[in-house]
Amino acid sequence: MGWETSLYKLLRVGELRINMMRYFNARKGFTKEDDFLPDRIFEPMPDGPAKGHVMDKEEFLKAKEL
Incomplete structure (x- = not known):
């Protein structure tokens, strides 16, 4: 793709993705019992x-x- 990036930036994107998924699930009413x-x-x-x-x-x- 020609992107100039680093391992740190890729890890941060992965962390952001997980946090966004958890936030979305929390807004939809998911709790730790669903996890x-x-x-x-x-x-x-x-x-x-x-x-x-x-x-x-x-x-x-x-x-x-x-």
Whole structure:
């Protein structure tokens, strides 16, 4: 595209995008109860480089409170 940019600027655009999506959802009435992940995310990875690793559901729920 020929854009002159930096990694920092790209990260800022990504952050702005996420914040705008959250703002839009909040205006439409979404709450933290609507923010959830499927149960399979909390099961250990069956293979690949992350084999055996698992996301802690309690940590996820605690992070939602922040």
